Amino acid sequence: MASAFVPKLYKVPQDLPLDSGQSLPGAEIAYETYGALNDDKSNAILICHALTGDQYVASDHPITGKPGWWDRMVGPGKPIDTDLFYVVCANVIGSCLGSTGPKSLASDGKPYGMRFPVITIRDMMRGTIALLDGLGIETLRGVVGGSMGGMQALSLAANWPERAERVLVIASTARHSAQNIAFHEVGRQAIMADPAWADGDYYAHEGNGPEAGLAVARMAAHITYLSEEGLTEKFGRRLQDRDAKSFGFDADFQIESYLRYQGSGFTQRFDANSYLYITRAMDYFDIAEEHGGKLANAFADSNARFCLVSFDTDWLYPTSESRHVVHALNATSSKVSFVELSANAGHDSFLLPHNQLDRVVRGFLDG
């Protein structure tokens, strides 16, 4: 994995307490901002990224050179309008785009590897809240996130209810289901089965980590981001660069070629140990459990307005999971709107062009 880029960093002045009981000293939070903070610091929007996302929401990725992952959503005149808002996006702790994570150096000068503490979504948000403190942002106009980003937004609403006026949760959930955990466990086992993983102690051999295992993990996960309908429409049973089946084990089908490409491309930009830690944090995520077993309790202290968005072909975090959150918010008489959008791309729909999504996002943040 290349790492010759210099992220914008905020150094957390105090140790970060963690749900495990451990703490993280000297944490650094890598972040990007877009637009300008107004005088009364009332126009900040926090965007939270997904599992393999990063802070480069609307700027080119420093490793791949590709446009930001939500470039279509964030910018001047765009649904999250940087002419109006000051947008902040932080790389979560545990990740690998500059924030402190398993590949960072521990106090002994060596990479943490698996000595990095197991973190939770709430711990990630502790890091991000520290950044907001550092930026002098007391109250966010809004917090926005899709997938794991939505989990962070819910965690902020539940644990720091005074810090955001609007909470926009897209294609997400308040807890990881058995099936969600199962897919993540497959990915972790694929990484850990790779001898090059070496119990997480592979950083001395830069570019020689558990790339094969990480690619398999990504391939398995990638299927869950797409819908059966979308896959059929995009690939069907079409062959890749050939007129007939090879009767071999090459990537005969376009879907095979696509998955292999997704798998190998991913290893160029992501750290395998970060994948282990972040999937673990997602699997541990269950806001109700954090609040006495009742989801409504989690939002009892919140005066925020909520908006939940799901996609009808998302089987990773299906509409029923968003509805579950909406019901809990209704039980505490919270201000909540909810829409299920139609899209054929499955979970990934939140990253793709969708006019209705744009209108919902713009309307909720501007209103």
Next chain:
Amino acid sequence: MASAFVPKLYKVPQDLPLDSGQSLPGAEIAYETYGALNDDKSNAILICHALTGDQYVASDHPITGKPGWWDRMVGPGKPIDTDLFYVVCANVIGSCLGSTGPKSLASDGKPYGMRFPVITIRDMMRGTIALLDGLGIETLRGVVGGSMGGMQALSLAANWPERAERVLVIASTARHSAQNIAFHEVGRQAIMADPAWADGDYYAHEGNGPEAGLAVARMAAHITYLSEEGLTEKFGRRLQDRDAKSFGFDADFQIESYLRYQGSGFTQRFDANSYLYITRAMDYFDIAEEHGGKLANAFADSNARFCLVSFDTDWLYPTSESRHVVHALNATSSKVSFVELSANAGHDSFLLPHNQLDRVVRGFLDG
């Protein structure tokens, strides 16, 4: 993988022609039979097994010692009643329970490994038809199969239409979808990423093959055999043998422990190269393609009665796939019945106790 058992074998007297254009010389078909063939040889039922199944449909597995995979369905007085019927079940070629496959010895006295020819579902059925010829069975009273077994039943109906009077297809499909191919490709990549796979040439090191990769492949596949609802009901977010999360990478959740068990258990009874070849055959499966691109053409010469069964929570081969077959059969005015059964176990429902399934199977074969 243990292999100290002696399967019942039929040696195919001629070379088996294959869809690839190659042929398989000296093929052996391992099989089991139950009940007695009547004098006019009119009471034979062929049962076709699924991807990781075998011929031990109603007798103990020679490696695991567990009861046959459809023990509840096949036997005296059971839905497929061996007091009435002579039941035949053959291990498919390419598999590893005695029929010729990648771990068999080629003419040079060494295991085929990846020199084994890539086969199709129709090729598997060529082997099974050869066995039926050897047993003197011209016309089956019925052919029955679930999952890949259903594909074989459809292949028999399409390619040897005079050989079966009844065709019972459970939880299956007439073609592999992009999503089906995608999950199989993940499994294959997991196996091939394991250095112990050694390009398929690992048999010299018995018990030391790509077990880690095969376990990951099995874990990924296993999720697709279950439903989200079933997983939630069976496991939910319950912890395994502990009161609190470990904040580590042990199998904290029951679903993780279960998947690991499924993965490691599988490697004891199955050959990784067979997994590659059989998944490839399934991915290549598209009966319409074999018959000029029109599924109805495949069944134009058949006078058999068909019965299709699907399960409402099966997302691997959903009801729409069975309906697709039914529509094709309707287009050729075939005798076809179809039922979608309710069950919460997903694709695996066909292997589990289900009174309605029992009644459908018994009624269709007895009627």
